[in-house]
């Protein structure tokens with residue numbers, strides 16, 4: 266199976282290379298640049314360091330796995346490491362890991378000497394289909410997720426689908442939450458493919474996974490190219506996310522995987538859309554419920570509470586959403602759905618409606 270190359274037409278365009286073994290391209294990409302370094306996490310280094318080829322010998326920092334590493338303390342460690350590794354303004358930072366490494370390291374690359382290049386080498390499904398593309402980087406504040414960050418597009422993305430073989434099931438499911446979001450948002454054929462091939466997806470069929478990643482990246486790349494700075498249309502990518510951030514905040518960061526929270530967020534977005542009379546394609550709610558079930562994802566708040574033994578009271582959830590940075594002056598806004606591929610952004614929900622949906 267050959268690699269697929271997708272061009273992201275941002276102000277400084279770059280390629281996303283998707284397929285088996287594409288990490289082999291890293292060495293030639295780095296051969297031109299002055300000193301480079303690798304940021305990863307300890308799980309990814311243990312399982313996949315050999316895939317870095319000659320780059321295995323580059324200075325490397327492996328942070329602790331998990332969302333706790335996405336904070337200022339670790340960001341400072343990364344910046345100190347870059348300086349100690351003698352990186353200069355023409356250097357490249359390789360980000361080898363999931364969304365935590367990509368977001369944290371992307372921000373470090375944006376800040377170090379006012380900005381150096383980075384190559385995203387995503388190793389989770391979530392990072393391959395979503396976080397490694399589009400240039401959003403961030404760390405969390407106590408008050409909320411991703412509240413301190415920058416836009417910093419990578420120079421290249423190498424999404425090696427071979428790395429997904431070792432992903433824990435829960436992390437695969439988390440990625441699938443974002444996959445379903447992309448399908449709902451902009452690719453009806455992907456939605457149908459997931460319905461048809463859910464068993465092959467869960468069995469990590471290499472060809473199907475590569476197609477899924479490719480389709481998701483196409484959806485995201487097209488939207489990001491049209492609205493790099495999220496002034497309008499890019500907000501569509503936040504479908505399910507205002508709810509998800511409320512859920513993650515109320516449960517405590519890192520308790521519920523991000524994409525799993527997004528999956529429930531999608532259900533809540535459809536429910537809210539129906540309550541507001543916006544949802545034209547009524548069959549979509551049962552279709553989404555069936556798809557989430559087939560992919561082993563919780564379909565609603567009740568299932569989520571049971572799976573993670575978390576309380577998630579409706580007022581706690583609403584509180585978490587008030588700090589969502591996509592909201593306006595403390596009032597969260599939502600992406601709501603009219604039908605498959607027909608989505609509106611910047612919709613406000615009255616507090617009463619919101620509490621009913623979160624009940």
Ligand SMILES: NC(=O)c1ccc[n+]([C@@H]2O[C@H](COP(=O)([O-])OP(=O)(O)OC[C@H]3O[C@@H](n4cnc5c(N)ncnc54)[C@H](O)[C@@H]3O)[C@@H](O)[C@H]2O)c1
Nearest residue numbers: 308330331363364365366388389391392396401428431432
């Ligand atoms: N920048 C964006 O546009 C964007 C979009 C979506 C999500 N995000 C962020 O992404 C983060 C979540 O990313 P994630 O789900 O990749 O989490 P993660 O980076 O914490 O990775 C999840 C777990 O999988 C392990 N892992 C990674 N690759 C592995 C592999 N190949 N085999 C086995 N284990 C592996 C990691 O060590 C970790 O324990 C959140 O912080 C979220 O806010 C950012």
